[in-house]
Amino acid sequence: MANTRAYAASSPTSGLAPYSFDRRELRPDDVAIEIDYCGVCHSDLHTVENDWGGSQYPVVPGHEIIGRVTAVGQDVTRYQPGDLVGVGCMVDSCRTCSACDSGLEQYCIEGSTMTYGSLDRHDGTVTHGGYSEKIVVSDRFVVRVPENLDPASAAPLLCAGITTYSPLKHFKVGKGHKVGVLGMGGLGHMGVKLAKAMGAEVTIFTRSESKVAEAKKQGADHVIISTDKAQMKAAADSFDFLLDTIPVAHDLNPYLKCLKYDGTHILVGLLTPVEPALQAGLLVTKRRVVAGSLIGGMPETQEMLDFCAEHNITCDVEMLDIRNINEAYERLKKSDVKYRFVIDMDTLKQ
Ligand code: NDP
Ligand code: ZN
Structure with missing residues (x-):
């Protein structure tokens, strides 16, 4: 897929800066999404600063993604262009172990593929997350966002x-x-x-x-x-x-x-x-x-979004221009956020 603009960290101390890369061509089960909003999770900060060790640079963080479907692979029947969808912390898993069979992909016995900083199971490339214009994800790891939820303040539901x-x-x-x-x-x-x-x-x-x-x-x-x-x-x-x-x-x-x-x-x-x-x-x-407890499985993620739509629950958010991401990380370190930064991805295109 065409060149994708993004923000990435090149080392634990570099901060984030503009970066671009190619998203893959659609596989038969893939959904291509144009990203509208992405939340800023403390895990993004942990990964950028390599708090847990093993971060793969450049890191394009972001796993609280909401956007619109732009294209689907030939086998996809659940989504079509124009649908409002979300992607959370995982983009793949083995799909055959007992955990995956039970819809607990986050506990995949082989280890699930995370949205960023993991190795893609098919081509071995490092996954890149939602601080970017577009993402391509297998349909099993895409959820439908109820249209009555405000998409910007619903984005953090995908992880938080x-x-x-x-x-x-x-x-x-x-x-x-x-x-x-x-x-x-x-x-x-x-x-x-x-x-x-x-x-x-x-x-x-x-x-x-x-x-x-x-x-x-x-x-x-x-x-x-x-x-x-x-x-x-x-x-x-x-x-x-x-x-x-x-x-x-x-x-x-x-x-x-x-x-x-x-x-x-x-x-x-x-x-x-x-x-x-x-x-x-x-x-x-x-x-x-x-x-x-680690995030939640895909069926439960859909259940949670539907529960939030029913109970009118979204996050309290501060909208963020991606060009201010490094200041936002400094505020996150000081617990000075009310209560989640959400990147307006239009600011990436300006
Ligand atoms: P935030 O920074 O938004 O919130 C954490 C809160 O913890 C702060 O607002 C602050 O609240 C409190 N806090 C911060 N530092 C300290 C401290 N030194 N001592 C005591 N309290 C402190 O982080 P998130 O909510 O985004 O993430 C929280 C954690 O959850 C992170 O470690 C993240 O990686 C992890 N996480 C885990 C997931 C999982 O699947 N298990 C998924 C996503 C995230 P206050 O000001 O009220 O004291
Ligand atoms: Zn998170």
């Missing part, structure tokens, strides 16, 4: 939305449950909205006094300032679930104390490693569980 929806559904969070969400950023503010829509009583744990009023506006029933020892102590033994979106290594022990017996602490923030060590006694004496 599904990553919080999936564990809440897996653990059957609902009416009668007390849920704490740790960190009010892109994932955290979606965790509040989704847990609330599922019927739970929701508390946000934040370090930022400045976010209290907005947390309440987004539906949080209570706010705990996590740096206030007295507030943390008062919350002891009171939560059924904690959804932890904090993006850096942090001490889990003070949070574990806030769980009731049989409570579950769900990690979605990709911190490495968990430090300091977990106090085993906090788990053993109350049968508490520490769990983790």
Whole structure:
């Protein structure tokens, strides 16, 4: 496919700059998408700065993609040109293992192909993400975006939305449950909205006094300032679930104390490693569980979008001119985003 304009990082310290490359020609099951909007996830920043190791440069980040179909391969029947569609964190998987068979492609036993920084299973090229004009993706990894959702503020649902929806559904969070969400950023503010829509009583744990009023506006029933020892102590033994979106290594022990017996602490923030060590006694004496969860499978991603359309849920976004992406990353590092940057891809073409 024609040359594609994009933004890429060429090293962990380069920042992002204009870059162009060729998207592949359509395979029989491919969908070509002109990208309108792409969210800026903290994972983009982790990858650009090589926080997890193994980043493949140049990195074209972006996995919260919404756009319109421009062409489809000969075998595609589910989509046609003009459809509003989304692409999230994955673009392929083995499709035959037990996880893929169950629609849990994110847990593909061979490892799923991520939207950027992975090796394409067919041609071995490195995948490039949504900070670009166009993308070509196999139809299994494309979802339909309900037309009643505002596409710019729906873009972050493709990662922040599904990553919080999936564990809440897996653990059957609902009416009668007390849920704490740790960190009010892109994932955290979606965790509040989704847990609330599922019927739970929701508390946000934040370090930022400045976010209290907005947390309440987004539906949080209570706010705990996590740096206030007295507030943390008062919350002891009171939560059924904690959804932890904090993006850096942090001490889990003070949070574990806030769980009731049989409570579950769900990690979605990709911190490495968990430090300091977990106090085993906090788990053993109350049968508490520490769990983790990775995005969500393709059927569940569609289910989440339909749930959001039904409940009128989108993200709170700050629209971003892609030329300001490096400043945006600096603000993301300072947790100074309300609550997700979304790139208007028209700004790439100016
Ligand atoms: P954001 O930066 O938007 O939000 C993270 C929030 O955590 C901040 O707003 C802040 O909230 C809080 N926080 C930040 N630094 C600290 C700190 N040092 N100590 C305590 N709290 C802190 O990030 P995202 O929501 O985009 O992503 C969160 C994490 O989830 C990242 O690690 C990302 O890679 C990961 N992720 C995981 C996925 C999965 O599948 N499991 C998928 C997508 C992302 P406050 O100001 O309220 O304290
Ligand atoms: Zn993400």
